[in-house]
Amino acid sequence: MTTYEKNFTTEEYQRRIAKTRRAMSTAGLEAIVVCDPSNMSWLTGYDGWSFYVFQAVILTHEGDPVWWGRAMDAIGAGRTVFMADDDSIRGYDDTFVQNPEKHPMSDLAGLLVELGLETAQVGVEMDNYYYSAKAHMSLVSGLTKATFHDATGLVNWQRAVKSEREIEYMRRAARIVETMHARIFELAEPGLRKNDLIAEIYATGIKGADGHWGDYPAIVPMAPSGLDATAPHLTWDGRPMQTGEATFFEIAGAHRRYQCPQSRTLFLGDVPKKYRDAEAAVLDAIDAGLAQAKPGNQAQDIANAFNATLNKSGFEKDGRCGYAIGISYPPDWGERTISFRRGDTTVLQAGMTFHFMPALWLDDGGLEITEPILITETGHECLCNTPRELWVKA
Numbered sequence: 001m002t003t004y005e006k007n008f009t010t011e012e013y014q015r016r017i018a019k020t021r022r023a024m025s026t027a028g029l030e031a032i033v034v035c036d037p038s039n040m041s042w043l044t045g046y047d048g049w050s051f052y053v054f055q056a057v058i059l060t061h062e063g064d065p066v067w068w069g070r071a072m073d074a075i076g077a078g079r080t081v082f083m084a085d086d087d088s089i090r091g092y093d094d095t096f097v098q099n100p101e102k103h104p105m106s107d108l109a110g111l112l113v114e115l116g117l118e119t120a121q122v123g124v125e126m127d128n129y130y131y132s133a134k135a136h137m138s139l140v141s142g143l144t145k146a147t148f149h150d151a152t153g154l155v156n157w158q159r160a161v162k163s164e165r166e167i168e169y170m171r172r173a174a175r176i177v178e179t180m181h182a183r184i185f186e187l188a189e190p191g192l193r194k195n196d197l198i199a200e201i202y203a204t205g206i207k208g209a210d211g212h213w214g215d216y217p218a219i220v221p222m223a224p225s226g227l228d229a230t231a232p233h234l235t236w237d238g239r240p241m242q243t244g245e246a247t248f249f250e251i252a253g254a255h256r257r258y259q260c261p262q263s264r265t266l267f268l269g270d271v272p273k274k275y276r277d278a279e280a281a282v283l284d285a286i287d288a289g290l291a292q293a294k295p296g297n298q299a300q301d302i303a304n305a306f307n308a309t310l311n312k313s314g315f316e317k318d319g320r321c322g323y324a325i326g327i328s329y330p331p332d333w334g335e336r337t338i339s340f341r342r343g344d345t346t347v348l349q350a351g352m353t354f355h356f357m358p359a360l361w362l363d364d365g366g367l368e369i370t371e372p373i374l375i376t377e378t379g380h381e382c383l384c385n386t387p388r389e390l391w392v393k394a
Contacts, residue, residue, distance in 0.1 A: 170260050242268065
Protein backbone atom coordinates (compact mmCIF):
# COMPACT_ATOMS: atom_id res chain seq x y z
CA MET A 1 0.00 0.00 0.00
CA THR A 2 0.98 3.65 -0.10
CA THR A 3 1.24 5.37 3.27
CA TYR A 4 0.33 8.71 1.70
CA GLU A 5 -3.28 7.72 1.16
CA LYS A 6 -4.88 5.55 3.82
CA ASN A 7 -6.87 2.63 2.47
CA PHE A 8 -9.92 3.34 4.64
CA THR A 9 -11.30 5.99 6.95
CA THR A 10 -11.00 5.75 10.73
CA GLU A 11 -14.79 5.45 10.82
CA GLU A 12 -14.67 2.30 8.71
CA TYR A 13 -12.06 0.72 10.98
CA GLN A 14 -14.21 1.60 13.99
CA ARG A 15 -17.23 -0.09 12.38
CA ARG A 16 -15.15 -3.22 11.83
CA ILE A 17 -13.95 -3.15 15.43
CA ALA A 18 -17.49 -2.76 16.76
CA LYS A 19 -18.61 -5.73 14.67
CA THR A 20 -15.71 -7.82 15.93
CA ARG A 21 -16.42 -6.86 19.53
CA ARG A 22 -19.98 -8.12 19.17
CA ALA A 23 -18.60 -11.46 18.01
CA MET A 24 -16.17 -11.45 20.95
CA SER A 25 -19.04 -10.87 23.37
CA THR A 26 -20.99 -13.75 21.87
CA ALA A 27 -17.93 -15.99 22.34
CA GLY A 28 -17.36 -14.79 25.91
CA LEU A 29 -13.96 -13.27 25.12
CA GLU A 30 -12.47 -10.27 26.89
CA ALA A 31 -9.63 -9.94 24.39
CA ILE A 32 -8.36 -11.47 21.17
CA VAL A 33 -4.78 -11.81 19.93
CA VAL A 34 -4.89 -11.61 16.14
CA CYS A 35 -1.79 -12.90 14.29
CA ASP A 36 -3.22 -13.36 10.79
CA PRO A 37 -1.82 -10.39 8.79
CA SER A 38 -5.05 -10.14 6.79
CA ASN A 39 -7.03 -9.73 10.00
CA MET A 40 -4.42 -7.37 11.44
CA SER A 41 -4.71 -5.18 8.36
CA TRP A 42 -8.51 -5.34 8.27
CA LEU A 43 -8.75 -4.20 11.88
CA THR A 44 -6.02 -1.54 11.89
CA GLY A 45 -4.64 -0.88 8.39
CA TYR A 46 -1.22 -2.37 9.17
CA ASP A 47 0.60 -3.41 6.01
CA GLY A 48 4.17 -4.64 5.89
CA TRP A 49 6.15 -7.70 4.80
CA SER A 50 6.90 -8.52 8.42
CA PHE A 51 4.77 -11.61 8.92
CA TYR A 52 7.86 -13.84 8.96
CA VAL A 53 8.37 -12.72 12.57
CA PHE A 54 5.79 -12.79 15.33
CA GLN A 55 3.37 -9.89 15.42
CA ALA A 56 -0.21 -9.35 16.52
CA VAL A 57 -3.07 -6.97 17.11
CA ILE A 58 -4.64 -7.07 20.57
CA LEU A 59 -8.28 -6.08 20.72
CA THR A 60 -10.28 -5.66 23.92
CA HIS A 61 -13.71 -4.13 24.49
CA GLU A 62 -12.39 -0.66 25.25
CA GLY A 63 -10.17 1.79 23.40
CA ASP A 64 -8.18 1.36 20.23
CA PRO A 65 -6.54 -1.92 19.27
CA VAL A 66 -2.85 -2.33 20.06
CA TRP A 67 -0.36 -3.28 17.36
CA TRP A 68 2.52 -5.40 18.70
CA GLY A 69 5.55 -6.58 16.74
CA ARG A 70 9.24 -6.28 16.09
CA ALA A 71 10.54 -2.87 17.19
CA MET A 72 11.92 -1.99 13.76
CA ASP A 73 8.48 -2.67 12.26
CA ALA A 74 6.83 -0.29 14.71
CA ILE A 75 7.84 2.55 12.41
CA GLY A 76 5.93 0.94 9.55
CA ALA A 77 2.99 0.43 11.88
CA GLY A 78 3.02 4.13 12.63
CA ARG A 79 2.89 4.82 8.89
CA THR A 80 -0.02 2.50 8.13
CA VAL A 81 -2.36 1.94 11.09
CA PHE A 82 -5.25 4.28 11.85
CA MET A 83 -4.39 4.57 15.56
CA ALA A 84 -2.71 7.84 16.46
CA ASP A 85 -1.85 7.10 20.10
CA ASP A 86 1.77 6.01 20.64
CA ASP A 87 0.58 3.54 23.30
CA SER A 88 -1.26 1.67 20.53
CA ILE A 89 2.01 0.66 18.87
CA ARG A 90 4.36 -1.60 20.84
CA GLY A 91 7.64 -3.08 19.66
CA TYR A 92 9.75 -5.87 21.14
CA ASP A 93 13.53 -5.98 21.29
CA ASP A 94 15.39 -7.50 18.33
CA THR A 95 17.06 -10.05 20.58
CA PHE A 96 13.73 -11.93 20.50
CA VAL A 97 13.94 -12.46 16.73
CA GLN A 98 14.65 -16.07 15.75
CA ASN A 99 16.40 -16.70 19.04
CA PRO A 100 15.93 -20.23 20.44
CA GLU A 101 16.74 -18.94 23.93
CA LYS A 102 13.82 -16.50 24.13
CA HIS A 103 10.46 -16.25 22.41
CA PRO A 104 8.66 -13.02 21.43
CA MET A 105 5.44 -14.34 22.95
CA SER A 106 6.96 -13.95 26.39
CA ASP A 107 7.13 -10.22 25.65
CA LEU A 108 3.51 -10.30 24.47
CA ALA A 109 2.51 -12.00 27.72
CA GLY A 110 4.02 -9.09 29.63
CA LEU A 111 2.11 -6.62 27.47
CA LEU A 112 -1.18 -8.43 28.11
CA VAL A 113 -0.52 -8.19 31.85
CA GLU A 114 0.16 -4.47 31.43
CA LEU A 115 -3.17 -4.13 29.61
CA GLY A 116 -4.97 -5.70 32.57
CA LEU A 117 -5.54 -9.07 30.92
CA GLU A 118 -3.62 -11.25 33.37
CA THR A 119 -6.73 -13.28 34.27
CA ALA A 120 -8.79 -12.61 31.13
CA GLN A 121 -10.64 -14.87 28.72
CA VAL A 122 -8.36 -14.54 25.69
CA GLY A 123 -9.01 -15.73 22.15
CA VAL A 124 -6.11 -16.78 19.91
CA GLU A 125 -6.03 -17.99 16.32
CA MET A 126 -4.96 -21.56 17.02
CA ASP A 127 -5.31 -22.89 13.46
CA ASN A 128 -3.49 -20.15 11.60
CA TYR A 129 -0.37 -20.07 9.46
CA TYR A 130 1.25 -17.40 11.64
CA TYR A 131 0.61 -18.77 15.14
CA SER A 132 2.87 -21.72 15.91
CA ALA A 133 2.63 -24.39 18.57
CA LYS A 134 5.70 -22.98 20.29
CA ALA A 135 4.20 -19.49 20.18
CA HIS A 136 1.11 -20.75 21.98
CA MET A 137 3.15 -22.63 24.56
CA SER A 138 5.24 -19.56 25.25
CA LEU A 139 2.21 -17.27 25.57
CA VAL A 140 0.36 -19.68 27.88
CA SER A 141 3.41 -20.22 30.10
CA GLY A 142 3.85 -16.45 30.44
CA LEU A 143 0.21 -15.83 31.29
CA THR A 144 -0.74 -18.71 33.57
CA LYS A 145 -3.81 -17.08 35.13
CA ALA A 146 -5.52 -16.29 31.84
CA THR A 147 -7.86 -18.71 30.07
CA PHE A 148 -7.19 -19.23 26.37
CA HIS A 149 -9.80 -20.08 23.76
CA ASP A 150 -9.58 -20.94 20.08
CA ALA A 151 -10.76 -17.87 18.15
CA THR A 152 -9.68 -19.10 14.72
CA GLY A 153 -11.84 -17.47 12.09
CA LEU A 154 -13.59 -15.06 14.45
CA VAL A 155 -12.27 -11.99 12.62
CA ASN A 156 -12.31 -13.72 9.22
CA TRP A 157 -16.08 -14.15 9.41
CA GLN A 158 -16.58 -10.46 10.15
CA ARG A 159 -14.90 -9.72 6.81
CA ALA A 160 -17.45 -11.67 4.75
CA VAL A 161 -19.66 -8.73 3.67
CA LYS A 162 -17.58 -6.06 1.96
CA SER A 163 -17.97 -2.30 2.22
CA GLU A 164 -18.35 -0.15 -0.87
CA ARG A 165 -14.68 0.86 -0.67
CA GLU A 166 -13.59 -2.77 -0.43
CA ILE A 167 -15.71 -3.64 -3.47
CA GLU A 168 -14.14 -0.73 -5.32
CA TYR A 169 -10.67 -2.12 -4.61
CA MET A 170 -11.74 -5.58 -5.80
CA ARG A 171 -13.12 -4.14 -9.02
CA ARG A 172 -9.77 -2.43 -9.59
CA ALA A 173 -8.05 -5.77 -8.99
CA ALA A 174 -10.46 -7.32 -11.51
CA ARG A 175 -9.35 -4.84 -14.17
CA ILE A 176 -5.76 -5.81 -13.41
CA VAL A 177 -6.30 -9.56 -13.77
CA GLU A 178 -8.19 -8.97 -17.04
CA THR A 179 -5.13 -7.12 -18.31
CA MET A 180 -2.86 -9.94 -17.16
CA HIS A 181 -4.89 -12.53 -19.05
CA ALA A 182 -4.91 -10.38 -22.18
CA ARG A 183 -1.12 -10.17 -21.99
CA ILE A 184 -0.86 -13.95 -21.65
CA PHE A 185 -2.94 -14.51 -24.77
CA GLU A 186 -0.93 -11.92 -26.66
CA LEU A 187 2.47 -13.46 -25.86
CA ALA A 188 2.00 -17.20 -25.35
CA GLU A 189 3.25 -19.33 -28.22
CA PRO A 190 5.21 -22.51 -28.85
CA GLY A 191 8.86 -22.05 -27.92
CA LEU A 192 8.31 -19.28 -25.36
CA ARG A 193 9.99 -20.16 -22.08
CA LYS A 194 7.48 -20.38 -19.29
CA ASN A 195 9.57 -18.26 -16.91
CA ASP A 196 9.72 -15.47 -19.50
CA LEU A 197 5.93 -15.50 -19.71
CA ILE A 198 5.62 -15.46 -15.91
CA ALA A 199 7.92 -12.43 -15.81
CA GLU A 200 5.51 -10.63 -18.14
CA ILE A 201 2.55 -11.68 -15.98
CA TYR A 202 4.21 -10.20 -12.90
CA ALA A 203 5.16 -7.00 -14.71
CA THR A 204 1.65 -6.54 -16.07
CA GLY A 205 0.04 -7.18 -12.70
CA ILE A 206 2.27 -4.73 -10.85
CA LYS A 207 1.91 -2.02 -13.51
CA GLY A 208 -1.83 -2.21 -12.87
CA ALA A 209 -4.75 -1.09 -15.00
CA ASP A 210 -6.96 1.95 -15.56
CA GLY A 211 -4.51 4.13 -13.66
CA HIS A 212 -4.56 1.96 -10.53
CA TRP A 213 -1.34 0.32 -9.40
CA GLY A 214 -0.96 -3.39 -8.83
CA ASP A 215 -0.07 -4.95 -5.48
CA TYR A 216 1.67 -8.29 -5.00
CA PRO A 217 -0.64 -11.32 -5.16
CA ALA A 218 -1.05 -13.58 -2.14
CA ILE A 219 -0.25 -16.61 -4.31
CA VAL A 220 2.32 -16.79 -7.10
CA PRO A 221 1.08 -17.50 -10.64
CA MET A 222 0.24 -21.15 -11.17
CA ALA A 223 0.79 -22.09 -14.80
CA PRO A 224 1.45 -25.79 -15.39
CA SER A 225 1.41 -27.27 -18.90
CA GLY A 226 0.74 -30.73 -20.28
CA LEU A 227 1.00 -33.52 -17.73
CA ASP A 228 1.92 -31.00 -15.04
CA ALA A 229 -1.54 -29.51 -15.58
CA THR A 230 -3.18 -32.78 -14.49
CA ALA A 231 -2.57 -31.56 -10.93
CA PRO A 232 -3.46 -28.31 -9.18
CA HIS A 233 -1.04 -25.92 -7.49
CA LEU A 234 2.08 -26.42 -9.62
CA THR A 235 3.86 -23.25 -10.70
CA TRP A 236 6.35 -22.91 -13.59
CA ASP A 237 9.79 -23.83 -14.83
CA GLY A 238 12.06 -22.80 -17.70
CA ARG A 239 10.80 -25.19 -20.34
CA PRO A 240 9.36 -23.78 -23.58
CA MET A 241 5.65 -23.99 -24.26
CA GLN A 242 4.72 -26.68 -26.76
CA THR A 243 2.11 -27.30 -29.44
CA GLY A 244 -0.48 -29.86 -28.36
CA GLU A 245 -0.45 -28.88 -24.70
CA ALA A 246 -2.93 -27.10 -22.47
CA THR A 247 -1.75 -24.61 -19.86
CA PHE A 248 -4.02 -23.19 -17.22
CA PHE A 249 -3.17 -19.84 -15.70
CA GLU A 250 -4.42 -19.37 -12.15
CA ILE A 251 -3.48 -15.80 -11.33
CA ALA A 252 -4.76 -12.81 -9.39
CA GLY A 253 -4.87 -9.09 -9.78
CA ALA A 254 -4.30 -7.29 -6.50
CA HIS A 255 -4.84 -3.74 -5.35
CA ARG A 256 -4.24 -2.46 -1.81
CA ARG A 257 -4.04 -6.11 -0.71
CA TYR A 258 -7.48 -6.95 -2.17
CA GLN A 259 -7.24 -10.03 -4.36
CA CYS A 260 -9.20 -10.87 -7.50
CA PRO A 261 -8.16 -14.34 -8.71
CA GLN A 262 -9.25 -15.74 -12.07
CA SER A 263 -8.19 -18.73 -14.16
CA ARG A 264 -8.23 -19.38 -17.88
CA THR A 265 -6.86 -22.27 -19.93
CA LEU A 266 -4.89 -21.90 -23.18
CA PHE A 267 -4.43 -24.72 -25.70
CA LEU A 268 -1.69 -24.41 -28.31
CA GLY A 269 -2.63 -26.16 -31.54
CA ASP A 270 -5.62 -28.28 -32.55
CA VAL A 271 -7.91 -28.96 -29.62
CA PRO A 272 -8.78 -32.63 -28.96
CA LYS A 273 -12.47 -33.50 -28.68
CA LYS A 274 -12.19 -34.37 -24.97
CA TYR A 275 -11.12 -30.82 -24.21
CA ARG A 276 -14.05 -29.42 -26.14
CA ASP A 277 -16.36 -31.81 -24.30
CA ALA A 278 -14.88 -30.74 -20.98
CA GLU A 279 -15.20 -27.08 -21.94
CA ALA A 280 -18.87 -27.47 -22.83
CA ALA A 281 -19.58 -29.33 -19.59
CA VAL A 282 -17.80 -26.75 -17.44
CA LEU A 283 -19.46 -23.79 -19.14
CA ASP A 284 -22.92 -25.32 -18.66
CA ALA A 285 -22.11 -26.10 -15.04
CA ILE A 286 -20.85 -22.55 -14.44
CA ASP A 287 -24.13 -21.17 -15.75
CA ALA A 288 -26.06 -23.50 -13.45
CA GLY A 289 -23.97 -22.50 -10.45
CA LEU A 290 -24.19 -18.79 -11.17
CA ALA A 291 -27.98 -19.05 -11.40
CA GLN A 292 -27.92 -19.95 -7.69
CA ALA A 293 -25.55 -17.11 -6.75
CA LYS A 294 -28.00 -14.73 -5.10
CA PRO A 295 -28.81 -13.46 -1.62
CA GLY A 296 -30.86 -15.82 0.52
CA ASN A 297 -29.48 -18.96 -1.09
CA GLN A 298 -26.91 -21.11 0.65
CA ALA A 299 -23.30 -21.57 -0.41
CA GLN A 300 -24.00 -25.25 -1.09
CA ASP A 301 -26.73 -24.35 -3.60
CA ILE A 302 -24.07 -23.14 -6.02
CA ALA A 303 -21.98 -26.28 -5.57
CA ASN A 304 -24.94 -28.63 -5.86
CA ALA A 305 -26.16 -27.01 -9.08
CA PHE A 306 -22.67 -26.95 -10.54
CA ASN A 307 -21.93 -30.59 -9.71
CA ALA A 308 -25.34 -31.89 -10.84
CA THR A 309 -24.92 -30.25 -14.23
CA LEU A 310 -21.32 -31.42 -14.55
CA ASN A 311 -22.31 -34.99 -13.68
CA LYS A 312 -24.96 -35.03 -16.41
CA SER A 313 -22.16 -34.52 -18.93
CA GLY A 314 -20.16 -37.41 -17.52
CA PHE A 315 -17.65 -35.40 -15.51
CA GLU A 316 -17.01 -35.22 -11.79
CA LYS A 317 -15.12 -32.75 -9.65
CA ASP A 318 -13.89 -33.62 -6.19
CA GLY A 319 -13.65 -30.90 -3.58
CA ARG A 320 -15.16 -27.46 -3.35
CA CYS A 321 -15.77 -25.26 -6.39
CA GLY A 322 -15.38 -21.87 -4.75
CA TYR A 323 -14.44 -19.90 -1.67
CA ALA A 324 -14.60 -16.42 -0.16
CA ILE A 325 -12.01 -13.82 -1.21
CA GLY A 326 -11.03 -10.30 -0.20
CA ILE A 327 -8.03 -8.83 1.57
CA SER A 328 -5.18 -11.31 1.85
CA TYR A 329 -1.48 -11.95 2.37
CA PRO A 330 0.68 -14.96 1.44
CA PRO A 331 0.30 -17.88 1.37
CA ASP A 332 -3.40 -17.80 0.45
CA TRP A 333 -5.84 -15.43 -1.27
CA GLY A 334 -8.91 -17.08 0.28
CA GLU A 335 -10.63 -15.84 3.42
CA ARG A 336 -10.80 -19.37 4.94
CA THR A 337 -14.51 -19.14 5.76
CA ILE A 338 -17.24 -19.91 3.22
CA SER A 339 -16.85 -22.67 0.61
CA PHE A 340 -18.99 -23.69 -2.32
CA ARG A 341 -19.47 -27.33 -1.41
CA ARG A 342 -22.19 -29.67 -0.24
CA GLY A 343 -22.98 -29.09 3.42
CA ASP A 344 -21.98 -25.43 3.63
CA THR A 345 -25.26 -23.84 4.66
CA THR A 346 -23.92 -20.28 4.94
CA VAL A 347 -26.59 -17.90 3.66
CA LEU A 348 -25.34 -15.66 0.88
CA GLN A 349 -25.62 -11.91 1.47
CA ALA A 350 -25.17 -8.89 -0.76
CA GLY A 351 -21.57 -7.70 -0.53
CA MET A 352 -19.99 -11.14 -0.24
CA THR A 353 -17.24 -11.91 -2.77
CA PHE A 354 -16.09 -15.31 -3.99
CA HIS A 355 -13.80 -17.08 -6.40
CA PHE A 356 -16.11 -19.51 -8.23
CA MET A 357 -13.46 -22.06 -9.08
CA PRO A 358 -14.59 -24.76 -11.55
CA ALA A 359 -11.68 -26.95 -12.60
CA LEU A 360 -11.27 -30.35 -14.21
CA TRP A 361 -8.10 -32.40 -14.38
CA LEU A 362 -7.94 -34.78 -17.32
CA ASP A 363 -5.49 -37.60 -18.03
CA ASP A 364 -3.13 -35.36 -20.01
CA GLY A 365 -3.91 -31.83 -18.85
CA GLY A 366 -6.22 -29.53 -16.94
CA LEU A 367 -9.04 -27.12 -17.60
CA GLU A 368 -9.70 -24.14 -15.36
CA ILE A 369 -12.31 -21.50 -16.25
CA THR A 370 -13.11 -19.52 -13.13
CA GLU A 371 -14.94 -16.35 -12.13
CA PRO A 372 -14.59 -13.92 -9.23
CA ILE A 373 -18.11 -12.88 -8.27
CA LEU A 374 -19.93 -10.39 -6.06
CA ILE A 375 -23.29 -11.19 -4.50
CA THR A 376 -25.58 -8.22 -5.18
CA GLU A 377 -28.99 -7.21 -3.83
CA THR A 378 -30.73 -9.04 -6.68
CA GLY A 379 -28.28 -11.73 -7.77
CA HIS A 380 -24.61 -11.63 -8.63
CA GLU A 381 -22.02 -9.72 -10.62
CA CYS A 382 -19.07 -11.31 -12.37
CA LEU A 383 -16.25 -8.92 -11.51
CA CYS A 384 -14.27 -9.67 -14.68
CA ASN A 385 -15.13 -9.44 -18.35
CA THR A 386 -12.49 -11.93 -19.52
CA PRO A 387 -13.96 -14.15 -22.30
CA ARG A 388 -15.31 -17.30 -20.67
CA GLU A 389 -14.03 -20.08 -22.91
CA LEU A 390 -11.11 -22.37 -23.63
CA TRP A 391 -8.53 -20.16 -25.29
CA VAL A 392 -6.83 -21.53 -28.41
CA LYS A 393 -3.82 -20.39 -30.41
CA ALA A 394 -2.73 -22.35 -33.46
